[in-house]
Amino acid sequence: MAVEQSYHHGNLHAALLTAAEAELEDRGLEGFSLRGVARRAGVSHAAPAHHFGDVNGLLTALAAVSFERFKAAMESTAAAAPPDPISQLVAIGLGYIDYATGHPHLFGLQFASERPDRNDPRLARHAAASLVTLQERVDALVRKGGRKSDAADDLAPKFWAITHGLATLFAMRRSPAFPTTDPEERRMRFERILRSVADDTP
Amino acid sequence: MAVEQSYHHGNLHAALLTAAEAELEDRGLEGFSLRGVARRAGVSHAAPAHHFGDVNGLLTALAAVSFERFKAAMESTAAAAPPDPISQLVAIGLGYIDYATGHPHLFGLQFASERPDRNDPRLARHAAASLVTLQERVDALVRKGGRKSDAADDLAPKFWAITHGLATLFAMRRSPAFPTTDPEERRMRFERILRSVADDTP
DNA sequence: TGTACATCAGTGAACGCGCGTTCACTGATGTAC
DNA sequence: TGTACATCAGTGAACGCGCGTTCACTGATGTAC
Numbered sequence: 001m002a003v004e005q006s007y008h009h010g011n012l013h014a015a016l017l018t019a020a021e022a023e024l025e026d027r028g029l030e031g032f033s034l035r036g037v038a039r040r041a042g043v044s045h046a047a048p049a050h051h052f053g054d055v056n057g058l059l060t061a062l063a064a065v066s067f068e069r070f071k072a073a074m075e076s077t078a079a080a081a082p083p084d085p086i087s088q089l090v091a092i093g094l095g096y097i098d099y100a101t102g103h104p105h106l107f108g109l110q111f112a113s114e115r116p117d118r119n120d121p122r123l124a125r126h127a128a129a130s131l132v133t134l135q136e137r138v139d140a141l142v143r144k145g146g147r148k149s150d151a152a153d154d155l156a157p158k159f160w161a162i163t164h165g166l167a168t169l170f171a172m173r174r175s176p177a178f179p180t181t182d183p184e185e186r187r188m189r190f191e192r193i194l195r196s197v198a199d200d201t202p
Numbered sequence: 203m204a205v206e207q208s209y210h211h212g213n214l215h216a217a218l219l220t221a222a223e224a225e226l227e228d229r230g231l232e233g234f235s236l237r238g239v240a241r242r243a244g245v246s247h248a249a250p251a252h253h254f255g256d257v258n259g260l261l262t263a264l265a266a267v268s269f270e271r272f273k274a275a276m277e278s279t280a281a282a283a284p285p286d287p288i289s290q291l292v293a294i295g296l297g298y299i300d301y302a303t304g305h306p307h308l309f310g311l312q313f314a315s316e317r318p319d320r321n322d323p324r325l326a327r328h329a330a331a332s333l334v335t336l337q338e339r340v341d342a343l344v345r346k347g348g349r350k351s352d353a354a355d356d357l358a359p360k361f362w363a364i365t366h367g368l369a370t371l372f373a374m375r376r377s378p379a380f381p382t383t384d385p386e387e388r389r390m391r392f393e394r395i396l397r398s399v400a401d402d403t404p
Numbered sequence: 405t406g407t408a409c410a411t412c413a414g415t416g417a418a419c420g421c422g423c424g425t426t427c428a429c430t431g432a433t434g435t436a437c
Numbered sequence: 438t439g440t441a442c443a444t445c446a447g448t449g450a451a452c453g454c455g456c457g458t459t460c461a462c463t464g465a466t467g468t469a470c
Contacts, residue, residue, distance in 0.1 A: 030232065034457065044416065045416095047413080049458075108314070121450065154395050160397070161368045161371055162360065164367040165364055193360045246447060257424065
């Protein structure tokens with residue numbers, strides 16, 4: 001850092017988000033504290049208030065950023081996959097699971113915490129946008145046809161639920177019954193399961 | 203209570219678990235405190251230590267109890283359902299979702315918290331037993347036959363994941379994209395989706 | 405180019421709070437004889 | 438049946454801790470003229 005000796009930080013907003021992410025992934029939501037974030041950023045613990053109001057404001061901003069990156073991660077997985085609608089949808093699911101595995105506490109903040117303010121426009125926007133990513137692939141698949149019409153209505157919730165279930169249960173090791181297996185094998189199993197849901201033409 | 207004026211409580215162990223459940227469902231895991239539990243039980247805040255050691259001991263015991271009731275809830279839903287293997291499995295899934303909906307924070311404690319001691323034998327036993335309930339129905343369904351063999355291997359994780367995904371995303375209202383609908387309609391949708399996973403004979 | 409002044413960003417001390425845990429204690433219960 | 442004593446269950450006061458928030462402040466930056 002070239003600005004180290006300066007009184008003003010210059011980019012504290014971004015630095016605090018980075019520190020908050022590290023704090024969250026290290027200590028979990030229960031151990032997360034504003035003072036811990038400030039410590040990591042090397043700044044007085046009163047400084048964050050200037051940028052985020054209070055601790056929930058910071059968590060809200062962090063959740064929004066995480067949804068943004070979550071969406072980008074899914075899109076990039078899909079970009080590397082074959083263009084047919086089924087492979088595209090499966091790729092979105094795998095990207096979803098990979099993100100949850102790689103950032104378990106950010107993922108938990110996005111979906112399982114009551115601390116972010118869900119009415120915050122920025123958070124709401126990014127949360128909705130990340131789901132559009134999945135919905136678009138479902139729509140493309142349904143448009144292709146060859147699918148029972150009532151099953152088509154259920155495809156989005158069904159595919160989303162199985163992806164979310166795999167992400168939380170298996171990727172986050174919260175599965176007492178299924179031993180952690182080789183990561184490559186696990187990924188193949190995820191892919192097989194997701195494909196079986198995406199590809200249920202009669 | 204007939205023992206109200208007595209110095210000794212008589213059944214404080216059970217009373218503390220009841221109070222802990224109320225505290226958890228009222229204030230969530232983040233707001234849960236040992237002192238709050240003692241307050242609810244009308245007892246000194248040093249008393250719980252006698253029965254559970256520390257706060258995590260209490261949460262561990264509560265998680266074990268919750269797994270026990272979770273299993274019982276699934277079994278009773280299944281008992282009221284038709285005896286064919288598919289209906290039985292679907293009923294287990296619906297019982298799973300109902301429990302999560304009715305006791306969101308207990309459910310979160312069971313599956314998404316790092317505070318209970320997962321190595322506690324009693325907790326581990328009840329957690330494993332509750333999944334056996336699901337596995338048995340899957341086994342019965344596979345034994346009946348008429349199913350592709352590799353799909354049979356994936357059926358348990360697949361069914362479990364979709365059930366868990368529906369429970370966490372929809373039942374707990376963490377679904378930004380799907381508006382909360384009429385409970386009866388929602389239940390029918392859950393049933394339709396679960397059945398489509400259970401009944402994928404080629 | 406230089407000066408005055410407003411605005412902004414971060415400081416550091418202070419506050420009050422609720423928490424979990426410890427510990428000497430006391431009241432109640434059960435058991436031995 | 439009665440007494441002495443050990444054990445058990447719950448008390449209440451005390452502790453130290455880290456937390457979020459507030460607030461008067463100071464150092465740095467930007468702008469007007």
